[in-house]
Amino acid sequence: MEFRYLPMTEQDKEEMLQMIGVEDTEELFSDIPEEVRLRAPLGIKEPKSEGELKAELAGLANRNVTMKTHASFLGAGVYDHYIPSIVDHVISRSEFYTAYTPYQPEISQGELQAIFEFQTMIAELTGMDVANSSMYDGGTALAEAATLSAGHTKKRKIIVSEAVHPESRQVIDSYGRGQHLEIVTVPHKEGLTDLQALEELVDENTASVIIQYPNFFGQVEPLADIRKIIDTQPKTMMVVSSNPLALGYLTPPGSFGADIVVGDTQVFGIPAQFGGPHCGYFASTAKLMRKLPGRLVGQTKDEEGRRGFVLTLQAREQHIRRDKATSNICSNQALNALASSVAMSALGKKGVAEMAHLNIQKAQYMKKQLEAHGLQVVFQGAFFNELVIKIDDDADALNDHLVTQGFIGGYHLGRTDDRLKNHILVAVTEQRTKEQIDTFVREVAAVHAKQH
Amino acid sequence: MQNNTDFPLLFEQTKPGRTGYSLPPLDVPETDLSEVFESDYIRSEQAELPELSELQIIRHYTALSRRNYGVDSGFYPLGSCTMKYNPKINEDVIRMDGFSHVHPYQDPKTAQGALELMFDLQEQLKEITGMHEVSLQPAAGAHGEWTGLMMIRALHEKNGETQRTKVIVPDSAHGTNPASATVAGFESVTVKSNEQGLVDLDDLRRVVGEDTAALMLTNPNTLGLFEKDILEMAKIVHEAGGKLYYDGANLNAIMGYTRPGDMGFDVVHLNLHKTFTGPHGGGGPGSGPVGVSEELAAFLPKPIVRRSGGEIILDEDRPDSIGRVKPYYGNFGINVRAYTYIRTMGPEGLKRVSEYAVLNANYMMRRLSEAFDLPYAQHCKHEFVLSGRRQKKLGVRTLDMAKRLLDFGYHPPTIYFPLNVEEALMIEPTETEAKETLDSFIDTMLEIAADAEQNPEIVQEAPHTTVVSRMDETTAARKPILRYIPE
Ligand SMILES: Cc1ncc(COP(=O)(O)O)c(C=O)c1O
Numbered sequence: 007m008e009f010r011y012l013p014m015t016e017q018d019k020e021e022m023l024q025m026i027g028v029e030d031t032e033e034l035f036s037d038i039p040e041e042v043r044l045r046a047p048l049g050i051k052e053p054k055s056e057g058e059l060k061a062e063l064a065g066l067a068n069r070n071v072t073m074k075t076h077a078s079f080l081g082a083g084v085y086d087h088y089i090p091s092i093v094d095h096v097i098s099r100s101e102f103y104t105a106y107t108p109y110q111p112e113i114s115q116g117e118l119q120a121i122f123e124f125q126t127m128i129a130e131l132t133g134m135d136v137a138n139s140s141m142y143d144g145g146t147a148l149a150e151a152a153t154l155s156a157g158h159t160k161k162r163k164i165i166v167s168e169a170v171h172p173e174s175r176q177v178i179d180s181y182g183r184g185q186h187l188e189i190v191t192v193p194h195k196e197g198l199t200d201l202q203a204l205e206e207l208v209d210e211n212t213a214s215v216i217i218q219y220p221n222f223f224g225q226v227e228p229l230a231d232i233r234k235i236i237d238t239q240p241k242t243m244m245v246v247s248s249n250p251l252a253l254g255y256l257t258p259p260g261s262f263g264a265d266i267v268v269g270d271t272q273v274f275g276i277p278a279q280f281g282g283p284h285c286g287y288f289a290s291t292a293k294l295m296r297k298l299p300g301r302l303v304g305q306t307k308d309e310e311g312r313r314g315f316v317l318t319l320q321a322r323e324q325h326i327r328r329d330k331a332t333s334n335i336c337s338n339q340a341l342n343a344l345a346s347s348v349a350m351s352a353l354g355k356k357g358v359a360e361m362a363h364l365n366i367q368k369a370q371y372m373k374k375q376l377e378a379h380g381l382q383v384v385f386q387g388a389f390f391n392e393l394v395i396k397i398d399d400d401a402d403a404l405n406d407h408l409v410t411q412g413f414i415g416g417y418h419l420g421r422t423d424d425r426l427k428n429h430i431l432v433a434v435t436e437q438r439t440k441e442q443i444d445t446f447v448r449e450v451a452a453v454h455a456k457q458h
Numbered sequence: 459m460q461n462n463t464d465f466p467l468l469f470e471q472t473k474p475g476r477t478g479y480s481l482p483p484l485d486v487p488e489t490d491l492s493e494v495f496e497s498d499y500i501r502s503e504q505a506e507l508p509e510l511s512e513l514q515i516i517r518h519y520t521a522l523s524r525r526n527y528g529v530d531s532g533f534y535p536l537g538s539c540t541m542k543y544n545p546k547i548n549e550d551v552i553r554m555d556g557f558s559h560v561h562p563y564q565d566p567k568t569a570q571g572a573l574e575l576m577f578d579l580q581e582q583l584k585e586i587t588g589m590h591e592v593s594l595q596p597a598a599g600a601h602g603e604w605t606g607l608m609m610i611r612a613l614h615e616k617n618g619e620t621q622r623t624k625v626i627v628p629d630s631a632h633g634t635n636p637a638s639a640t641v642a643g644f645e646s647v648t649v650k651s652n653e654q655g656l657v658d659l660d661d662l663r664r665v666v667g668e669d670t671a672a673l674m675l676t677n678p679n680t681l682g683l684f685e686k687d688i689l690e691m692a693k694i695v696h697e698a699g700g701k702l703y704y705d706g707a708n709l710n711a712i713m714g715y716t717r718p719g720d721m722g723f724d725v726v727h728l729n730l731h732k733t734f735t736g737p738h739g740g741g742g743p744g745s746g747p748v749g750v751s752e753e754l755a756a757f758l759p760k761p762i763v764r765r766s767g768g769e770i771i772l773d774e775d776r777p778d779s780i781g782r783v784k785p786y787y788g789n790f791g792i793n794v795r796a797y798t799y800i801r802t803m804g805p806e807g808l809k810r811v812s813e814y815a816v817l818n819a820n821y822m823m824r825r826l827s828e829a830f831d832l833p834y835a836q837h838c839k840h841e842f843v844l845s846g847r848r849q850k851k852l853g854v855r856t857l858d859m860a861k862r863l864l865d866f867g868y869h870p871p872t873i874y875f876p877l878n879v880e881e882a883l884m885i886e887p888t889e890t891e892a893k894e895t896l897d898s899f900i901d902t903m904l905e906i907a908a909d910a911e912q913n914p915e916i917v918q919e920a921p922h923t924t925v926v927s928r929m930d931e932t933t934a935a936r937k938p939i940l941r942y943i944p945e
Binding site for chain 2: 035
């Protein structure tokens with residue numbers, strides 16, 4: 007059988023074996039003890055030709071409802087946004103996608119400069135001094151922020167708002183267990199972090215308070231008030247997880263004195279892909295620069311004085327510090343950071359603001375339509391592009407119905423929060439037309455009415 | 459002299475008012491947002507993002523791409539990273555709408571195609587590794603290491619063995635191994651290598667004990683050498699009550715020849731972005747699935763993808779699970795590519811991958827040993843490590859030789875790793891390279907070795923042909939400039 011990725015010919019093989027001085031390739035594997043040698047072929051599927059395999063996989067792909075076949079009102083951390091065509095064209099350039107970490111700056115200036123630009127755009131959006139080159143995703147970035155805050159303050163208590171994405175909170179819990187951190191949850195009240203409860207929890211052992219802005223319910227947390235509570239303790243840090251698109255409209259966390267801002271840039275040019283890969287970002291004040299996890303690109307000069315870029319402050323990282331490293335991250339999400347850079351460049355200063363504005367306007371419209379149809383929108387604070395509807399009906403049954411009408415319905419909050427059974431988190435992005443919103447609202451209202 | 463304006467940053471090309479996007483007009487009645495948001499929460503100054511036309515952006519990134527080097531550009535023998543060919547069908551498959559545009563929270567009944575693929579990938583990886591169960595959750599190798607160690611920790615805790623606080627790593631281990639141990643709350647202990655480049659069994663016997671949680675090992679190890687005493691090592695660790703962890707970065711050497719599960723490993727992680735052709739993307743994204751023995755299966759991260767009746771489900775009901783390690787279900791996009799690759803190669807194909815990866819490496823190693831010190835003389839597996847100490851005596855360092863390779867259009871090998879070889883050059887050709895390519899690279903290396911003797915300046919001052927010369931890394935670290943700031 008022939009394999010198109012394997013160029014070895016019989017003649018090559020003969021010449022190479024002869025040069026090495028062995029009879030056959032088996033000899034090269036003779037150090038594997040016979041007891042563990044696999045003598046039967048692997049019991050995996052037999053190969054298929056390129057055409058057959060593509061057809062088979064297209065068959066699998068076609069079995070999925072997608073955000074192309076259906077209009078999606080589902081968000082909860084992953085959104086259907088405008089992806090400029092140029093994004094895929096740029097990331098399909100194989101000089102980018104078939105390269106690895108730019109260890110050799112002389113032949114990696116392209117990647118390095120692109121990352122430097124990414125770091126700049128993230129710092130700009132979040133209002134922070136510096137940003138790194140990427141993290142796996144928003145959830146693990148938040149866990150790394152918790153770890154950093156504990157290391158920096160030498161305190162072990164981390165207060166996490168219940169209005170932070172539930173899966174991110176679970177990831178923080180998992181990392182916290184490894185790090186022996188005390189993870190404390192501050193409850194939500196009317197869709198926002200309960201400030202009174204927060205005040206009671208913040209004490210001299212608190213390393214950081216973790217808030218999402220806008221939060222998991224789409225609501226805009228009062229960061230100024232939260233910062234005041236945190237300031238009752240001199241060392242406690244404010245960690246904010248932010249949808250970077252929302253920061254096209256909202257005052258950035260940096261302006262409220264955030265110490266660390268993290269999140270996911272999926273909103274900029276990265277398709278949902280059933281949950282990954284997306285792209286975490288990690289921004290901080292200049293003071294924390296030497297404690298950041300992950301790779302950092304810095305500007306410098308070459309021997310002739312030409313501007314260039316290099317991986318820098320590597321003394322923080324696992325390959326140098328080993329067990330003393332602040333994080334174990336090695337491979338990151340560079341290609342997706344590039345995708346987001348291209349999307350952010352295309353949108354640019356004006357487009358990011360305009361796109362954020364479209365999201366807010368459409369979500370406001372949706373709220374009015376829902377209320378006009380007698381549906382209950384539960385939280386009343388300012389929100390970005392997500393809102394919560396309470397229905398009397400079974401949320402999952404409603405979503406089943408919506409799929410038959412060409413919609414992907416919202417996220418059932420009762421999945422992870424008993425207080426929010428049959429509450430649905432609905433996202434409205436710039437991709438949704440007035441007609442889709444109107445029809446969606448009518449469908450939800452019709453199902454709702456049937457229950458009464 | 460070239461100056462900054464030859465390769466300006468996006469921000470330096472900006473002209474206020476220029477745009478490169480296309481958004482739909484607002485088609486709903488406008489709400490007065492000053493009544494919705496408190497003024498303090500409305501951004502007063504826009505983020506300084508670029509203002510460019512679409513063509514300007516494309517030219518910018520095209521120019522950057524030409525200042526970059528990938529596997530498609532040329533030979534990339536970066537040891538430990540398995541820079542093999544990234545098949546183009548993989549890229550086509552992940553771009554199918556039915557994979558690209560599926561939301562992780564849509565009803566699993568409406569994502570059965572995606573779940574079926576994940577389930578079947580788990581099945582294929584179980585067979586390739588000989589493990590009992592596989593989870594596709596971890597985002598990369600290091601994330602898999604941490605996940606695996608957290609499971610080992612949970613098992614020991616469940617057994618009441620909380621005194622098992624130490625993870626043993628060989629001195630040749632990759633930096634992520636000890637770092638992951640720390641992040642998982644363990645202390646690392648180093649075990650020495652012997653003069654054959656293998657774990658020193660006596661030292662291993664000395665360091666194991668009641669406090670051993672696990673031994674982390676890659677086999678073949680980072681010197682490219684197979685730990686032939688693996689069964690004895692497994693016995694030593696297991697008898698002491700520890701677990702054996704397999705760092706799968708080097709699986710490309712042994713597919714179809716042996717399996718971590720059969721060697722006695724309790725947990726493995728794989729790097730799908732290495733062995734299974736996920737493109738390296740300039741640094742990521744990767745995918746680092748973990749496989750476990752039956753004893754550890756209950757601790758796998760949530761959710762588990764499994765068959766239930768006629769459906770594939772996402773099972774969250776796992777009381778002993780270490781919890782969630784990542785939002786959603788792993789780097790699905792990379793997993794789709796890996797699946798496509800496995801289905802392209804099949805059992806015979808994957809075995810030939812390892813056969814040729816090993817043959818290529820041994821061929822290069824023997825030919826290069828003519829001019830370079832070979833610290834360990836036995837057959838290697840998919841990669842090998844040379845030492846540049848002979849050249850160092852002539853005043854030519856490994857770094858210089860790596861830079862000189864750039865002049866010939868090659869990506870250099872991994873250098874100064876593993877740490878237990880002086881002036882290390884770690885070379886991994888992979889199976890997708892033709893003999894002609896290997897021969898030209900070898901000839902170049904031999905020429906560089908000859909220059910080191912006769913004409914050292916040309917090597918010491920390299921590179922001579924790249925778009926920039928060596929960078930001032932000291933200043934970069936001393937006075938870090940990590941973002942553009944307008945003058
Ligand atoms: C031996 C070894 N272990 C672990 C890793 C870490 O993998 P990743 O970069 O995917 O986190 C690498 C790769 O860089 C490696 O070479």
